Amino acid sequence: MGLLSLxxxxxxxxxxxxxxxxxxxxxxxxxxLALLGALLGFLVTLxxxxxFKLGTAAMQFVEKASWIERFNVHYHLGVDGIxxxxxxxxxxITVIVVIASWEAITERVxxxxxxxxxxxxxxIGVFSxxxxxxxxxxxxxxLIPMYLIIGIWGGPNKIYAAFKFFxxxxxxxxxxxxxxxxxxxxxxxxxxxxxxxxxxxxGRAQTLLFFAFFxxxxxxxxxxxxxxxxxxxxxxxxxxGSAVLAAIMLKLGAYGFLRFSMPIxxxxxxxxxxxxxxxxxxxxxxxxxxxxxxxxxxxLVAYSSVAHMGFVTLGFFIFNDLGVSGGLVQMxxxxxxxxxxxxxxxxxxxxxxxxxxxxxxxxVNTMPNFTAxxxxxxxxxxxxxxxAGFVGEWMVILGxxxxxxxxxxxxxxxxxxxxAYTLWMFKRVYLGPVANDHVKELTDINSxxxxxxxxxxxxxxxxxxxxxxFTDVMDTSVAELLKHVALTKLN
Amino acid sequence: xxxxxxxxxxxxxxxxxxxxxVIALVDLGVHSARRTGTxxxxxxxxxxxxxxxxxxxxxxxxxxxxxxxxxxxxxxxxLKCFATVAMMVTLVYGRPYxxxxxxxxxxxxxxxxxxxxxxxxxxxxxxxxxVIYLGLELLTLxxxxxxxxxxxxxxxxxxAMKYFVLGAMASGFLLYGLSxxxxxxxxxxxxxxxxxxxxxxxxxxxxxxxxVFVVAGLAFKLGVVPFHMWIxxxxxxxxxxxxxxxxxxxxxAAFAITIRLLVDGLLPLAIDWQQMLAVLAIGSLLVGNLAAxxxxxxxxxxxxxxxxxxxxxxxxLMSGVINGNVDATAVENAYSASxxxxxxxxxxxxxxxxxxxxxxxxxxxxxxxSDFAGxxxxxxxxxxxxxxxxxxxxxxxxxxxFYAKLSVLQALVASGQGLYIAxxxxxxxxxxxxxxxxxxxxxxxxxxxxLTATNVSAPVDVRVVLTINGxxxxxxxxxPGGLMALCxxxxxxxxxx
Numbered sequence: 001m002g003l004l005s006l007x008x009x010x011x012x013x014x015x016x017x018x019x020x021x022x023x024x025x026x027x028x029x030x031x032x033l034a035l036l037g038a039l040l041g042f043l044v045t046l047x048x049x050x051x052f053k054l055g056t057a058a059m060q061f062v063e064k065a066s067w068i069e070r071f072n073v074h075y076h077l078g079v080d081g082i083x084x085x086x087x088x089x090x091x092x093i094t095v096i097v098v099i100a101s102w103e104a105i106t107e108r109v110x111x112x113x114x115x116x117x118x119x120x121x122x123x124i125g126v127f128s129x130x131x132x133x134x135x136x137x138x139x140x141x142x143l144i145p146m147y148l149i150i151g152i153w154g155g156p157n158k159i160y161a162a163f164k165f166f167x168x169x170x171x172x173x174x175x176x177x178x179x180x181x182x183x184x185x186x187x188x189x190x191x192x193x194x195x196x197x198x199x200x201x202x203g204r205a206q207t208l209l210f211f212a213f214f215x216x217x218x219x220x221x222x223x224x225x226x227x228x229x230x231x232x233x234x235x236x237x238x239x240x241g242s243a244v245l246a247a248i249m250l251k252l253g254a255y256g257f258l259r260f261s262m263p264i265x266x267x268x269x270x271x272x273x274x275x276x277x278x279x280x281x282x283x284x285x286x287x288x289x290x291x292x293x294x295x296x297x298x299x300l301v302a303y304s305s306v307a308h309m310g311f312v313t314l315g316f317f318i319f320n321d322l323g324v325s326g327g328l329v330q331m332x333x334x335x336x337x338x339x340x341x342x343x344x345x346x347x348x349x350x351x352x353x354x355x356x357x358x359x360x361x362x363x364v365n366t367m368p369n370f371t372a373x374x375x376x377x378x379x380x381x382x383x384x385x386x387x388a389g390f391v392g393e394w395m396v397i398l399g400x401x402x403x404x405x406x407x408x409x410x411x412x413x414x415x416x417x418x419x420a421y422t423l424w425m426f427k428r429v430y431l432g433p434v435a436n437d438h439v440k441e442l443t444d445i446n447s448x449x450x451x452x453x454x455x456x457x458x459x460x461x462x463x464x465x466x467x468x469x470f471t472d473v474m475d476t477s478v479a480e481l482l483k484h485v486a487l488t489k490l491n
Numbered sequence: 492x493x494x495x496x497x498x499x500x501x502x503x504x505x506x507x508x509x510x511x512x513v514i515a516l517v518d519l520g521v522h523s524a525r526r527t528g529t530x531x532x533x534x535x536x537x538x539x540x541x542x543x544x545x546x547x548x549x550x551x552x553x554x555x556x557x558x559x560x561x562x563x564x565x566x567x568x569x570l571k572c573f574a575t576v577a578m579m580v581t582l583v584y585g586r587p588y589x590x591x592x593x594x595x596x597x598x599x600x601x602x603x604x605x606x607x608x609x610x611x612x613x614x615x616x617x618x619x620x621x622v623i624y625l626g627l628e629l630l631t632l633x634x635x636x637x638x639x640x641x642x643x644x645x646x647x648x649x650x651a652m653k654y655f656v657l658g659a660m661a662s663g664f665l666l667y668g669l670s671x672x673x674x675x676x677x678x679x680x681x682x683x684x685x686x687x688x689x690x691x692x693x694x695x696x697x698x699x700x701x702x703v704f705v706v707a708g709l710a711f712k713l714g715v716v717p718f719h720m721w722i723x724x725x726x727x728x729x730x731x732x733x734x735x736x737x738x739x740x741x742x743x744a745a746f747a748i749t750i751r752l753l754v755d756g757l758l759p760l761a762i763d764w765q766q767m768l769a770v771l772a773i774g775s776l777l778v779g780n781l782a783a784x785x786x787x788x789x790x791x792x793x794x795x796x797x798x799x800x801x802x803x804x805x806x807x808l809m810s811g812v813i814n815g816n817v818d819a820t821a822v823e824n825a826y827s828a829s830x831x832x833x834x835x836x837x838x839x840x841x842x843x844x845x846x847x848x849x850x851x852x853x854x855x856x857x858x859x860x861s862d863f864a865g866x867x868x869x870x871x872x873x874x875x876x877x878x879x880x881x882x883x884x885x886x887x888x889x890x891x892x893f894y895a896k897l898s899v900l901q902a903l904v905a906s907g908q909g910l911y912i913a914x915x916x917x918x919x920x921x922x923x924x925x926x927x928x929x930x931x932x933x934x935x936x937x938x939x940x941x942l943t944a945t946n947v948s949a950p951v952d953v954r955v956v957l958t959i960n961g962x963x964x965x966x967x968x969x970x971p972g973g974l975m976a977l978c979x980x981x982x983x984x985x986x987x988x
Contacts, residue, residue, distance in 0.1 A: 019871070068894075070827075070975040071901065111871070133897070137888040144882060147930070151938040152867075159938055163930060170887075170926055174919040177897070178912075181904045 002063040003048055004077040004128045007087055008121045011041035011094065015117030022110020031102055034113035038098045041120060042091040052084060054472055057480035059130060059194070060084075067134070071184070073191050076131040081477030082258050082328065085470060086127040086251060089335050092459070093247045094120035097240040100343050100452045104239060104350050105153060112153060115145040116240060126252050132180045132191040135259075139216075139252060140173055146241065146249065153238040161236035168229040169219055176216035176260075179209050183264070197263040200489050203271075210268035213261040220253025223276075223313055224283040227306045234302035235355070239346030242298065246305050247339035251331050254312045258324070258481065262316065266485040269317070276317040281410050283310025288417035292424070297348075297355050300425055301341045304381060307414060308334045314411055315396035318403040319485060324478045326395025329470055333380075333388035333463055340377040340456040344370075347449055348429075352438045357428050361435025366442040371430045373445075373453040378426045380460045382419035388463035391470075497556030500563040503543040503571065504612050510536040511605035518598030525590045529598040530582070533605065537579045544572035551984055555618060559680050562618040566750070566830070566985035569977065570615050570743045577740035577837050578608050583956045584845040585732025587949075591853045592730060594640045603640075604736060607633035611744035618755075620669040620679040623748050627665070627712070630744065631658045634737055638729045650728025657711070657721040665708025671701025672757070681756040688759045699763050705752055706767045712745045715805060716774035719798045723782075726794035731851060731858065734790060735844040738797060739837050746804065746833040750826060754811065754986065761812035768809040769914070775802030776921040783928045789847060790858045792928060793840070796884060799925060800836050804829045806918055807899040813906045822986060824905055827979040828898035834974065835883070835895045835967065842960040843880040846873050849949050849957065860932055865941025873947060874936045876961030883964050885929040886922050891967040896922065898975065 001009075014037025022030040052060060059078030067075040079087060097116055105112045122145070125138035143166055151162035184191055187199050201209070219226045230250075234242050262269045269276075284307050291303035308330065315327030347370060348363070349355055364371040380387035383394070393415065401408025434440050445453065463470065498505070514532050521528040548568035555562050582604060589595050610633060613626025635658065639651035673679055675697040676687035687693060707718060714722040726734050753764050779799025786792035807829030811822045850857035850866075850873075857863075867874040883890030896918075903915040949957070967974055 019875070066972075067970075068972040068975060070972060070979055071898075073972075108867075111867075137893070140888045140893075144887060147933075148937055151934060159934060162934070162938070163927070166930060167923065167927060171923050174923055175916075178900065178904065178915055178919060181897070181901050181915075182912075184901065185905050185907070 002061055002077065003044065003051070004061050004079065004087070004124075005063055006044040007041065007048070007091065008077075008125045008128070010044055010121070011037055011091070011117040012121035014038075014040070015114040015121070018110045018114035018117065022114065024107065024109060027106065027109045030110045030113060031098075034098050034117060035095070037117050038091070038095040038120070041117070042088070042095050045088040045091045048079070048084070048087060052473060055476055057081065057477045062130075067131075071133070071191065072189050073133045074131045075134060076192065077128045078130050079128050081474040082481065083127045083255065084473050085328075085332050086248070086255065087124050089332055090120055090123045090127070090248050093244060093335065093339055096339065096343070096452055096455060097243055099448060100243070100346060101238070101240045102448055104346065108152065112149070112240075115149050116244065119145040119149075119244065123248050123252065127255060130193050132183065132193055132196070135193070136173070136177060136180060140170075142249065142252070143169060146245065149241040150233060150237045153241070155236040157232075158236045161233045164229045165233045168226075172216040172219035172226075175212045179212035182209070193259065197484065199264070201265065203267060203490055206265035206268035206489070207271070210261055210265040210272060213256065213265070217253040217256035217261065218279075220256070221250055221309050221313060222253070222306060223279050223310070224287055224306065225279075227283070227287065230306060231299045231302040234305075234342075235296060235298045239342060239349065242342040243339040243346075246301070246342055247335040250305065250309055251335065254309065254316070254327070254331055257313065257316055262485050263481060265489075267488050267490055269485060270319070273317045273319065276313060277407060280310045280314035280317065281407070283307055284314065284411055284414040285417065288414055288421065292417065292421040294421075295357055297345050297357055297425065297429070298342070300357075300421060301338065301345065304341075304418065304421065305334070305338050307418065308338070311393055311396050311411065311414065314407075315392075315399060318400050318407070319482060320399050320402060321475075321478060321482060322395050322402065323399030324482060325471055325474050326392050326399055328392075328474050328478070329395060329467060330392025332470060333392050333460075336456060336459045336463065337377060337380045337387075337389050340453070340460065341381060343452060343456070344374045344377055347445060351442055354438075357425060359436070360429040360439060362432045362439055363430045363442065365434050366439060367444045369450065370445045370453070373457055374430060375426065376457055376460065378422045380464070382422045383415055386461070386464045388460045390464055391467045497561075500554055500556030500561055501616070503540050503547070504609060504616075506543065507536065507540050507605060507609050507612065511602055511609065514605065515598065515602040518601070521598065524595070525586060526595050526598050526601070529601050530586060533582065533601045534579060536605070537575050537608075541572050541575040541579070544568050544575060548572055548981070551980070553984060553987070559682060560619045560622050561613075561616045563616060564981075564985045566981040567615045567747060569981050570747050570830075571612050573834055573837065574611050574615070574740040574743045575608060577743070577841060578604060578736070580841050580845070580956055580960065581732070581735045581739055583952050584841070584848045585735060587953065588732045588848045588851055589640075589730070591851075592641055593643075594730060594732075600637065600640060603633045603637050607637065607736065608740065611741060614744040615747040617748070617751065618681050620673060620681070620684075623751060624662070624666060624669065626744075627748065628662060630741060631662065634658075634741070637733045637736055638725065640733065641730050644730070646728045647730055650725045653721055653728070654725045661708050661711030661718070664704050664711065668701045668704025668706075668708055671704065672698065675701065681751060684756045685758065688757060698757075698760060702757060702760055702764055703767070705757075706764055706771075709745070709749050709752065710771055713742070713749065713801045713804070714798055715771045715801045716778045716798060719775065719778065722798055723791050723794040726797070727788055727791045727858075731790065731844060731848050731856070735841065735848070738793075738844070739841055742801075742833055742837055746830065749808065750985070753808070754826065758812070758817065761817075762815055765809040765812065768805045772802045772805035772809065773914070773917065775799055775805065776918055780921045780924045780928075784924070786928075787860055788858055789860045789863070789932065792860065792932075793843060796925070796928075797840070799921065800832075800884065803896065803899050803918065804832050804836075806914065807832055807902055810902040810906045810911060813908060821902070821906065823979055823983055824898075824902040826986070827975070827982040828895075828902045830978040830982060831898055831975055832895040834978070835891045838960070838967070839880045839883045839892060839964055842876055842957065842964055843884075845953070845957045845960060846877045846880075849873060849953060850947065852945070860935055861942070863932060863936050864939040866936040868941050869944070870947040872958065876957060877936060878933050879961050879964050881929040881933055883968070885926040887926070889965070889968040891964050891971060893968065894971040894975070
């Protein structure tokens, strides 16, 4: 069994095991077993970094076996510089979520932990699948655990949110399914993504394919104007669900643009880049403004996620090295930062059971350690140099300015809005005098929460101070992708 | 002329018929309330028959018997094998339910279901209009009696009446259509009919006139719009165990006669019947999915869901012949996709109804969707099985239902016709609507609080079979290649002659 298979199936095996034997009577054992599964799942991704060869755009750690002979579908895995980092990132976030949900979840613990472990394996599968159907199966299968996580452990309006999440994303992906089948027939019976990259296609076919993929990925990212499911879902999802959703699931969509839309339909991608850039800029600026007026912390961070993901898609569609690499770096950074933001809100929510900004004030007085972490994450969220949030945004802005000064300028305003809504929220929640009795009774984070926060803090700082390992891995693959996208596939 | 080989062609049927009679007699001496003796004997018989069919099927040979009246080919034998297994599973799930409802005063349930199965066998292997019709009648007459088995129950009796009246009408349609075709071609033998139609000597109008009635009759049996009215009423009214008997295995037989009549016999008219199937399919997808949303009764909801699923089967059937060109790849794609769809549909339906039957207790039917509230808290295993089935029907990977939809859509898109691609998009949008009502049941099971704390208990045989059944819905989704290859191979062999 290859490393990627191990990374996919280790957490899934543990998840299934938990579902099969876990009972609430021994919740403690269930949690430890879940942690063991998540840790093992993370550990098996580490040799990947060690064995990853720089300086080549080829797929690495490739595994290929026939899966459905009838349709020439293969169990075909591999990672390149574009997808590599998401594998350990997913496994890392899963470990964090398991620890963070240790006490918050008391009912049906085995199902909760099992769902997250299975979800983790499925998402790694999405990032490493090199076969269209395999990709689709992983991509769609992630909906089931997430639907259950939101619906069972979510907030008061959880059912609406769970349905909205499921149906919204399903609509997009069903159109993608038609696109995949179309490509299968056009390519003479192959679901191999790499073969599709080389397939000549007419302009009309490319446009249709581009928008079919757009339907699937734009909803997932989410891009304005199909972003409306995200705030509703984030508000109702349990903390762990929000963290995984923001940190990893949104990236599935952005990744799809790089793996499918751009290389398969490069002419359409270039033709419609203006639209993508416009939508991204609206996400960055308009949604940033929307975030500012939110009263609910989770909603605010959700809108901020949309704005940050706007940076990612903007970076992709300006078609230069800085932009695409910057988008990728931003994806990873946002994984850490948004995860951390949601988990911080979770820390407060576990104690006060409110997400309203107005319900807080002066938390720093009672929870000084926690506030220090929260400040770091808030700074990372508005892109302070030295934190993870800075690197990607800076690269994208630089890339955008290189392409067109005005696009660069427009995107740079986001730094101001980002700082405004994040810091304003920080001020209202954490600073000032103690606002009410609830805040007065707060206890500072315990050692478990401290562990979660410091792991994320280390990641945020490390990536901000030394992003080389990330960009080094990407460089060759990004350059290769851009070279490919610049060529026409029209026949 | 009756030659040696013809007995071999119907050997499993002979075993089944003999044993059905023997069991009817043996049952007179069985006195246990649950008819354990009859049950075990029936199961053994069916197991032997299924094994025989599997042996025939895996040999892959095609041979004819009784002067071309019956055919034994890979497709038919596999369908018969699966139908037998489906009937066994139905009896396992249905026995405790039937025993609680006074349906087992005699052993009729077992005998009738064996005769129904025999009817399916004859339909599947029939190579002659009359043989097919006889098999159909044997199946439906047994089914009418099965629906009415709870004779002191008003809804069941009403359902039986409805089923009988509409079913008889459908048979009439089919017979009328077949007699028209017979009149035009002068033969009841499917092979002869094919040759006659293919010669182009026969007046097209007469053939199409007959064809319309044949298609209408088949549509009744498959339960597709606008001939679907009986499905919801009968599904809801019949005792659940019998609903499964009607909604499970017979779909395999209905599929088989559709292939025999339309493809084996009337393929030269494909352009005409494909247009009809297209209308039926679109109607079924639309009505089935939209009407299912409004249902509060789970059996009724599944009935409408069946209608929409059958719409998908028809979509597969209509992409075999493109622009009048019979192309081997397209034929294989289309008909094997439909076959795969029907088989996985039956597999999923069995498990879903199995859970409904399991939750029904004495004096409690458990057929409202709200009866499933909080099932996850009462029994995670059965809630899991049901959820897997529902996701499969909705076509969400990695359940097997996804691959069924994938193969049908692939067959449509592969035709390269703009119209067919548009229909694929339409089907996809309809499955999105479908996802809503399936998800709603998942929601009730997982998100709502349970209304009762009654423990879910089941006999060992039910528990084991249901678990395996649920695992298969997921497992065939992880490894669908084998069954797909089997269907493709069976279709190729069946149509090679």
